[in-house]
Amino acid sequence: MCSVDEEITKVEEVTTHDSGLCSAAMVNVAQKLLAEAIGTFFVVFAGCGSVVVNKMYGSVTFPGICITWGLVVMVMVYSVGHISGAHFNPAVTTTFTIxxxxxxxxxxxxxxxxxxxxxxxSGAVYLLFDPKAEHFYGTTPVGSAVQSFVLEIIISFLLMFVISGVATDTRAIGELAGIAVGSTILLNVLVAGPISGASMNPARSIGPAIVMRNYKAIWAYVLGPMIGTLAGGFTYNLVRYTDKPLREITKSSSFLKSVSRNR
Structure with missing residues (x-):
């Protein structure tokens, strides 16, 4: 039998240990959040900065803007991907969660x-360059809002499909994730940039919209990427390889759950 003092000592040790674990976990989460905020900052700063500089001075060119978006995402994936996962995108984080x-x-x-x-x-870009309304560096439709909405769904689907392949599948070459994701963004901006602005990221569109008070068709740049990334993530899970025979997979009441368990 242990004495009362010994029991108290044990409780205090357990409490201290649990407290230490909680503190370590909180620090870890804080580090992830800081890395995610910094990564998103530089992605938006470089990308939107290239847009506003090109509109004001014409020195970047459209291909240069595409390359800037792709390169900055690649650089930040390699910089903080091992800390926060390098989402930089509420739609991507939501899809991973679901x-x-x-x-x-x-x-x-x-x-x-x-x-x-x-x-x-977005605020830093505004303060540094003092852009006028015609230099807006957010995303607005060139055609109809519905056209941009559908386009955002398609390019966000491709982005999440690639992210799922290189970041969640253990058979992929993880070291190439930054190159694959950055290249996908570059290609998407090349194709969709002149029409929708190629957001693929609600945060990328919301930031400039708030700073410059331009909310034109903002719904398309929030819902489009959300729908596209969800569809892309689910689709990759459907086509993800599994060595189990089809009859075993389809026995489950939820096909998606079976595929997810075997990834």
Whole structure:
């Protein structure tokens, strides 16, 4: 039998240990959020900065803007991907959460960090270049809002499909994730940039919209990427390779759950 003093000592040791674990976990989450905010800041700052500089001075060119977006995403993936996962995008984080590849309790924290990073970056661009309304560096449709909405769904689908392949499948070459994702963004901006602005990221569109008070068709740049990334993530899970025979996969009441368990 242990004495009362010994029991108290044991409780204090357990409490101290649990407290230490909680503190370490909180620090870890804080580091992830800071990395996510910094990464989103520089993605938006470089990308939107190239847009406004080109509109004001014409020295970047459209291909240069495409390359800037692709390169900055690639650079930041390699810089903080091992810390926060390098989402930089509320739609990507939401998709990972729904597919149970990211903890639900961290979803709102990540989204706030991403939005803060995007707004701060947009504010920095505005303060540095003092753009006029015609130099807007956000995303607005050139054609109809519906056209841009559909286009955002398609390019966001491709982006999430690629991210799922290189970031969640253990058979992929993880070291090439930054190159693959950055190249996908470059290609998407080349194709969709002249029409929709090629957002693929609600934070990228919301930041400049708030700073410059231009909310034209903002719904298309929030819903489009959300729908596209969800569709892309689910589709990759459907085509993900599994060595189990089809009859075993389809026995389950949920085909998607079976595929997810065998990824």
């Amino acid at each position: 597919l149970k590849q990211f903890p639900l309790k961290q979803l709102p924290l990540y989204m706030v960090a991403q939005l803060v990073g995007a707004i701060l970056a």
